[in-house]
Amino acid sequence: MGEISARTLGERRGVRFKVAQIDVLTEDVELLVVGMFEHDGSNLPTGGANQLDTVFQGTLSRLREGGIFKGTIGETLMLSTPPPPIKARALMLIGMGGSVPSPHLSIGGLTELAMRTALRMDARSAGCLLAWSEREIPSDLVEETATAMMEGALKAIEEAGKSASGEMDWIFDIRNGDATRTANALEQRLKVGRAQD
Numbered sequence: 001m002g003e004i005s006a007r008t009l010g011e012r013r014g015v016r017f018k019v020a021q022i023d024v025l026t027e028d029v030e031l032l033v034v035g036m037f038e039h040d041g042s043n044l045p046t047g048g049a050n051q052l053d054t055v056f057q058g059t060l061s062r063l064r065e066g067g068i069f070k071g072t073i074g075e076t077l078m079l080s081t082p083p084p085p086i087k088a089r090a091l092m093l094i095g096m097g098g099s100v101p102s103p104h105l106s107i108g109g110l111t112e113l114a115m116r117t118a119l120r121m122d123a124r125s126a127g128c129l130l131a132w133s134e135r136e137i138p139s140d141l142v143e144e145t146a147t148a149m150m151e152g153a154l155k156a157i158e159e160a161g162k163s164a165s166g167e168m169d170w171i172f173d174i175r176n177g178d179a180t181r182t183a184n185a186l187e188q189r190l191k192v193g194r195a196q197d
Contacts, residue, residue, distance in 0.1 A: 006018060006019065006020035006021075006171075007019050007020070007183055009183065009186055009187040009190055010187065010190045012157055012190065013157050014167045014168065015115075015153075015167070015168045015170050016167070016168070016169050017150075017153070017172070017187075017190055018169060018170065018172070019171065019172050019173075019179070019182070019183045019186060020171050020172075020173070020174070021173065021174065022048075022127045022129055022173040022175070024048045024051045024052055024086070024088075024129065025055065025085050025087070026085075026087055027087060027088060027127045027171075028087045028088070028125075029088050029123075029125040029127045029169075029171070030089045030090060030118075030123040030124055030126065031088065031089070031090045031091075031117065031118050031123045031127070032082075032086075032091050032092070032126070032127045033092045033114040033117075033126065033127065033128045033129065033130065034048040034049055034052060034091065034092070034093055034129045035048070035049065035093075035096040035110070035129060035130040036049040036060065036064075036069075036071040036093050036094070036095060037049070037071050037095075037096045037097065037098065038070055038071040038072060038097060038098045039061075039064055039070075039071065048129040048173075049093070052086075052093075055083075055085065055086065056083075060093075063077075069093065069095070070095065071095040071096060071097070072097060073095055073096065073097030073106055073110075074094070074095060074097075074106075074110065074113065075094070075095030076092060076113070077092070077093040078090065078091070078092050078093075078117075079091040079092075079093075088127070090121065090123075092114065094110050094113065094130065096110065107130060107145055107148050107149050107152070108148035108149060108151050108152035108155075109152055110130055110152065111148070111149040111150075111152030111153050112152035112153065112156045113152075114126070114153075115152065115153045115156035115157065115170070116156045116159075116160070118168060118170070119156060119157070119160045124167065124168055124169070125168065125169045125170075126168060126169070126170050127171045127173065128170065128171065128172050128173060129175075130149065142178050142181045142182055142185065143181060143185040145182075146181075146183075146185035146186045146189070147185050147186075147188075147189045149172065149186065150185075150186045150189035150190055151189060154189075172186060
């Protein structure tokens with residue numbers, strides 16, 4: 001797959017939503033959120049977490065094997081100063097769980113968790129690699145998964161209310177799966193949320 005064109009989807013309470021192909025090493029953001037699945041032999045990481053594990057010389061694999069950070073659903077690990085060559089100022093790993101149940105069933109809650117963290121940090125930019133960086137999304141779940149992700153992000157923003165200050169660029173990675181359908185579903189859910197105000 002070649003480069004995916006970056007695109008702005010819209011804005012919600014100072015958060016500008018964008019889609020792009022994110023490189024975990026070179027993305028210059030204040031917070032980089034990367035999903036990591038549990039290891040079960042048939043569910044080997046292939047995306048962002050795998051790239052990070054290579055840069056960290058197998059540290060993520062050792063953390064998983066030692067039971068320190070296994071990738072169970074909702075588990076988090078924060079690195080406030082990731083080492084070079086990572087350009088993000090902070091790195092948040094979020095456990096995606098195993099291959100069953102499918103990630104689309106919980107992706108909204110994980111995106112909400114990531115957005116809450118970014119808002120709490122008062123981050124001005126964040127890259128979100130949860131679903132697409134690790135697995136191909138089945139074609140029949142593309143819209144459902146994208147919609148759940150946007151709903152989770154919007155829920156965190158709405159609940160932060162007036163406590164959310166400043167502005168932020170939030171970038172959803174759309175590397176794996178159907179980029180156009182994913183971007184359209186994210187944008188459509190954002191528009192629906194705006195219309196309900």
